[in-house]
Amino acid sequence: MTRPVVRLALDAMGGDNAPDSVVSGADLVRQRFPTAQFLFVGDEARVRPLVERHPGLAQVATYRHTTEIVTNDAKPSAALRGGKNSSMRLAINAVQEGLADGVISAGNTGALMAMAKLVLKTAPGIDRPAIVASFPTKRGASVMLDLGANLECDARNLVQFAIMGEAFARTVMGTAKPTVGLLNVGSEDQKGHEELRTAHAALRENKLDLSFHGFVEGDDITKGTVDVVVTDGFTGNVALKTAEGTAQFFSGLMRQAFSGSLGAKLGYLFAKPALGRLRERIDPRRYNGAMLLGLNGIVVKSHGGTDAFGFSNALGAAIEMIANDVATKIQDELQRLGSDLLDTTPPKPKTAAV
């Protein structure tokens, strides 16, 4: 099976370790996806010499030069106004101009989301784009959305998120028949906000080829009770950061425990390979990359502090999304959906998290 050509626009200047980690990450992912092509957007005088250290990468690289950047502390509105020639904006423009199939940046999240929405526009049938990411669970890995693009969501948004999340899990995560759950404060049908109960009822009697589990609770997230956790952007953002914080708290406690006494240090030496495998299994770099679903084009946000390995994983997710045509699959799922489900509630304008 030959893989299709995938063209990615890279914000070469975004992120704490840019442009080095961007270039090295691209070289790493190229070894997994030999048909990928890279458009590096940024200061060519800095980026090109880095790329040319990797002859294989240099062969599939093109450049778009700009010295302007979006700073990490720029407000989204200011970035929209003043960042028209920034590496981030020009990388997004490349998708809109048909020069790339997707864009990736490790820069300012709020600016990326605002620019991507403005330039690429929401896909047909989708009221609001949502941010999705994957994370480790007891059973393997699951995904959650929305993680902060929409602070308040109605039932219609949640149902659309369920469809987008399911298509994402199927294509990018490779889950054969992803199960979908709605995040709530209890698992009984009558629990929660009205919007949640309406979405629950719609998904329960759905005509989709979608395996709906019902409501799930906070502890189901890392249990892996479902493959796709659907929630509003406020709750999803808090839940993801709470899980990350708790994981960091535990890692810190472990480090402390193993450096506390001679016995503990010896114990660490013996257990090192096993602990190494554990660390690898939950390595945040393996789960790097938050995708903005529901736009006309693939947009991926890498963690700003990640290294080449982490960046390559976010790139890999972007490539999977393009190669598997996730956007079209989401459209197909929406088409299959009964119009009654989509037309019950008109979309409301809401505040964005980013």
Next chain:
Amino acid sequence: MTRPVVRLALDAMGGDNAPDSVVSGADLVRQRFPTAQFLFVGDEARVRPLVERHPGLAQVATYRHTTEIVTNDAKPSAALRGGKNSSMRLAINAVQEGLADGVISAGNTGALMAMAKLVLKTAPGIDRPAIVASFPTKRGASVMLDLGANLECDARNLVQFAIMGEAFARTVMGTAKPTVGLLNVGSEDQKGHEELRTAHAALRENKLDLSFHGFVEGDDITKGTVDVVVTDGFTGNVALKTAEGTAQFFSGLMRQAFSGSLGAKLGYLFAKPALGRLRERIDPRRYNGAMLLGLNGIVVKSHGGTDAFGFSNALGAAIEMIANDVATKIQDELQRLGSDLLDTTPPKPKTAAV
């Protein structure tokens, strides 16, 4: 300093290990609080023989006999109607009748909250009671509220939760000058729902003796950035369960890692004392007990599956709340609060989580 007499009504039949864990937990806490008195509500034929195994406890124990119980799967509405002679209801009644200063149960959460609200009523100046609990953090321990009594909250509710939580941290946790944070998706002032921004502005320019930190995010919860995390009951419930789930996930991974190979098993033996101290530090039994703040009386919910040690810690928290007169301190704080802050938004009726 002599401690005041504290009289507790115990739902002797609530929880998976009742009445054994209830009686043994009472005996454990009695050794820490010699002035505590216990009213055991439940099947006297089963409870009394257990109590009399502990001569010290038997001297400070009284009984209220009933054979009726609230089952774990009972709906709150059904428990309200059909549970009038249950051990849970009669224990709550004892507070209302002035026979006890507080009540504790490890039984059905929803039923306990519904019955307690009905019987004890909301305290003056409080629109809605909130559930608060403590948890371990990098810096020690913090508290969060609301954890599920109110799914949606307005700015006025959040400000009241801040006051109640601060008083709780000061008196029960022993934090000299507790810092308070509002849970949000970003720490900048302009982020989040309107209700959050209104509460933020009110707390920022507050006339209270309250140390307001501003907005905090999900990862700040276990970082211990603030001593009191204030949020609505939906978000609080999801965040707490997400943190618990992540902690369980990590513990499971550790167990797996240490049983995977001979080296890992040896390592475990060497590191056992250090790992034991870690386990002790984050032992959920140490943080057992969710308090319903804002009622005319102290109501504590113990985890249903806890043992005597866990139950004794929930009892200890209840005793601290009574001995320190948290309810009066919350009233005092509300009195000190400018009326402009409390009267801006009228309370709205909302769905309860329990």
